[in-house]
Amino acid sequence: MLITTLIMSMVMMSCFMVLSTHPLSMGLTLLIQVLLTSMLMMLMTSYSWFSYILFLIMVGGMLVLFIYMTSLASNEMFTLSKKMIILTTMMMVIIILMWTMEFTETSSATIGSTTDTNKMTELWLMKNDKFLSLNKMFNTPTSMMMITLASYLFLTLIATVKITSNKSGPLRQKI
Template sequence: MYLSSIIMTNTIMSTFMKHPLSMGFTLMVQTAMLCMNQSTISKTPWYMYVLFLTTVGGLMIMFMYMASIASNEKFKLSIKMMIMWMTMSTMMMILTNNDLSMECMYKMTEMKLQTTEMIEEKSTSKFFMMNKMNITITMMMILILTMVSVTNISSTFEGPLKKY
């Protein structure tokens, strides 16, 4: 309940970010919250782990790029932005914490308990279909080939992206 209100607040606050590092941090927090929220709902949380690790890997690459391009810019925390975030998160928590949402959560939990036995056998079939295995293997081979190509093309003696 509170996790979804924080996700909504982060989504709204991400539109006000101006620095690339703060945008990346907001995206990482948003992904972590979303993965935690979805892993509590689903029976197998491995898909959320893969999503989180993929996003963090991409953010690390973007962080390295931004650190080499915009290394001299100062990163300031805005007090106005912090007050706005605290106010919005408090408002979201108050708005989502009513009897109707509690009743809805109770019904969802009851439905989840009733269908657990039926879903237990087919929990991984939602994410991976055996008839699409050729596409998955082809994508893996393309990604490995791309990784090997980029590793061979890039030279460690060239230096960083930005010359000082």
């Protein structure tokens, strides 16, 4: 039920991306799309580590794009068109209707079958197996590679900070 709602919201955000003209609205749409994608990934894999990393990487990239766009086009006006408002309300109504229809179907169908132990055991085994696959990444055979990768990323961060100069300012010149 929640997965269907997230997928419909992602389709709606894709439609917004096509209709938006302002760079900051495109960035906001992309940020919401990444948030929905990471939530969907968290629900599908039952652990949130990879979705959290994806979200942090995209937020960092969006921060760079935001700074770049505000330095180049700082005074551009942001307006909403009637077409965008109508599309937004139509998509929200469709998502709400689909969500309520699916909720009423599943709530009436699952009233008597909440104590099925086979399904509970199967879900527990699936969750345990996913945890073990994540645990394999940080255990003995690959632990040295992970430490090397983390050290390399840390040294790259330090080198990037040292290379950038404090004397050179932003792209937009101050008058």
